[in-house]
Amino acid sequence: MKPITVSQLNNYVKKVLCENEHLKSFPIKGEVTDYKRKNEGHIYFTLKDSETGFTVPCAMWQNNVTKDIRENLKEGEEIICDCSVNFWADKARFSLTIKKIEMQNKIGDIYKQFLELKNKLEKEGLFDEAHKKSIPFLPLHIGIVSSVSGAGLGDAVKIIQANNELVSLYLFDCLVQGESAPISIIKQIKKANLDYKFLDVLIVGRGGGAYEDLNCFNDENLARAVFESKIPIVSAVGHERDYTIIDFVADKRAETPTDAANSIVKNLDDIRFNLDHYLGLIKKKLASNIVALNDRLAGHSKAILSDKLKLKISNFEHRIKQMSPELQNEKLQNRLHSSNYDIDKSHERLKQSLNNKIQEKENKILHYYNVIEAKSPESILKRGYSYITKQGVNVSSVKLLKKGDTVNTVMADGKIDMEVK
Amino acid sequence: MAEVKKEIKFEDALRKLQEAESKISSEDISLEESIKAYEEGIKNYKICADILKSAKQKIETIEKSE
Numbered sequence: 001m002k003p004i005t006v007s008q009l010n011n012y013v014k015k016v017l018c019e020n021e022h023l024k025s026f027p028i029k030g031e032v033t034d035y036k037r038k039n040e041g042h043i044y045f046t047l048k049d050s051e052t053g054f055t056v057p058c059a060m061w062q063n064n065v066t067k068d069i070r071e072n073l074k075e076g077e078e079i080i081c082d083c084s085v086n087f088w089a090d091k092a093r094f095s096l097t098i099k100k101i102e103m104q105n106k107i108g109d110i111y112k113q114f115l116e117l118k119n120k121l122e123k124e125g126l127f128d129e130a131h132k133k134s135i136p137f138l139p140l141h142i143g144i145v146s147s148v149s150g151a152g153l154g155d156a157v158k159i160i161q162a163n164n165e166l167v168s169l170y171l172f173d174c175l176v177q178g179e180s181a182p183i184s185i186i187k188q189i190k191k192a193n194l195d196y197k198f199l200d201v202l203i204v205g206r207g208g209g210a211y212e213d214l215n216c217f218n219d220e221n222l223a224r225a226v227f228e229s230k231i232p233i234v235s236a237v238g239h240e241r242d243y244t245i246i247d248f249v250a251d252k253r254a255e256t257p258t259d260a261a262n263s264i265v266k267n268l269d270d271i272r273f274n275l276d277h278y279l280g281l282i283k284k285k286l287a288s289n290i291v292a293l294n295d296r297l298a299g300h301s302k303a304i305l306s307d308k309l310k311l312k313i314s315n316f317e318h319r320i321k322q323m324s325p326e327l328q329n330e331k332l333q334n335r336l337h338s339s340n341y342d343i344d345k346s347h348e349r350l351k352q353s354l355n356n357k358i359q360e361k362e363n364k365i366l367h368y369y370n371v372i373e374a375k376s377p378e379s380i381l382k383r384g385y386s387y388i389t390k391q392g393v394n395v396s397s398v399k400l401l402k403k404g405d406t407v408n409t410v411m412a413d414g415k416i417d418m419e420v421k
Numbered sequence: 422m423a424e425v426k427k428e429i430k431f432e433d434a435l436r437k438l439q440e441a442e443s444k445i446s447s448e449d450i451s452l453e454e455s456i457k458a459y460e461e462g463i464k465n466y467k468i469c470a471d472i473l474k475s476a477k478q479k480i481e482t483i484e485k486s487e
Contacts, residue, residue, distance in 0.1 A: 138472075148482060167478060168477070168479045169479075171480065171483065173484055191483065278462070281445075282442050282445055285445040286456070289452065368459065
């Protein structure tokens with residue numbers, strides 16, 4: 001075998017290591033030792049397995065070093081990093097390039113700050129139910145404050161469009177991770193309140209992620225912006241178990257953007273069905289009330305009032321007869337006669353006015369009966385329309401039918417079974 | 422930009438339609454009240470139907486400001 005050069009060997013090893021899919025991006029945990037920060041901002045340390053003492057050199061380039069890491073990473077820290085393997089061919093040196101660091105005790109700190117802020121805002125009353133605005137029953141203009149490139153937003157948009165094709169969506173693009181995220185979100189909430197006052201509701205959030213990634217929703221200024229929003233806000237940050245500060249301030253909390261979309265956008269078909277249901281009930285009830293009241297009115301006109309008057313007249317006659325004979329003179333007879341005449345006249349007038357009232361009501365009844373009749377299924381069928389039922393259930397969409405289904409078609413003069421082709 | 426016309430909300434009209442329905446279904450309602458409830462119901466049904474008819478879907482993206 002022909003000897004190879006050191007360069008050939010080192011380049012070959014570099015190729016093997018750096019092109020290995022398993023070593024391109026993976027998480028690793030260990031303890032930080034030999035930590036150094038260079039002037040350019042890059043950081044170097046050695047990651048140690050505290051059980052075996054094995055070590056690996058690590059480098060994190062300046063563009064990945066966050067303020068948090070710069071201020072808080074120190075010797076002895078237990079960390080989890082996202083990294084890839086690198087091999088320096090010139091000195092056959094192997095190292096890790098670190099892209100992201102999660103500090104174990106830092107998560108504890110974040111939680112502590114979260115609790116402190118939560119207590120403070122709770123005491124100020126920002127979470128009080130009294131301040132919660134109600135979410136409209138049928139929001140037709142919905143704003144979503146999130147990252148337009150995020151997966152969480154895409155799913156929510158799809159659900160809203162599927163549930164209700166009448167909803168207009170306003171996507172307020174913003175950062176949802178990192179130090180600048182709170183300001184970016186606040187700006188968009190304020191913009192919505194200023195330039196898009198007509199919005200029925202604003203969904204603010206992002207899809208799930210590591211707890212640290214969701215931390216931008218634990219920002220005090222953001223919490224206050226959510227509180228001050230005139231547009232009702234639904235928070236939708238991460239997953240079920242992840243609560244952030246804005247979840248407590250928002251008018252409603254959803255677990256995820258998908259959940260928010262499902263809970264606030266009602267299905268349009270259901271809404272239309274409800275409307276028609278109530279209209280049908282009202283028409284049916286009016287018709288039956290008219291019939292019932294018509295019967296009662298007819299009864300009144302024949303009997304009650306004239307009976308009362310007759311009774312009065314006979315009582316009067318009886319009282320006259322009871323009087324002493326000397327008082328039954330001609331004058332009195334005349335007066336009695338004229339009184340009887342008056343009573344008859346007033347009885348006639350009463351009957352007339354009652355008849356007028358009945359006539360008036362009958363006209364109204366006839367009018368509404370005609371309105372109802374014109375919309376009744378029978379009269380619609382008579383005009384040449386038909387409707388289809390499948391196993392006794394009305395079919396309102398072709399989506400409910402498939403080839404081979406037997407349906408029953410109802411026309412004005414009968415029913416007929418048909419097969420879908 | 423969408424119209425800022427929000428005088429009558431869908432949910433208010435729907436609520437009035439439901440109220441008209443329960444009114445017209447009550448035991449001791451007079452004919453006058455029956456007709457009034459019917460008219461109120463029809464009026465609010467039309468408001469709801471018009472809101473649904475006039476709504477049109479659109480998607481607008483508001484860029485993030487730097």
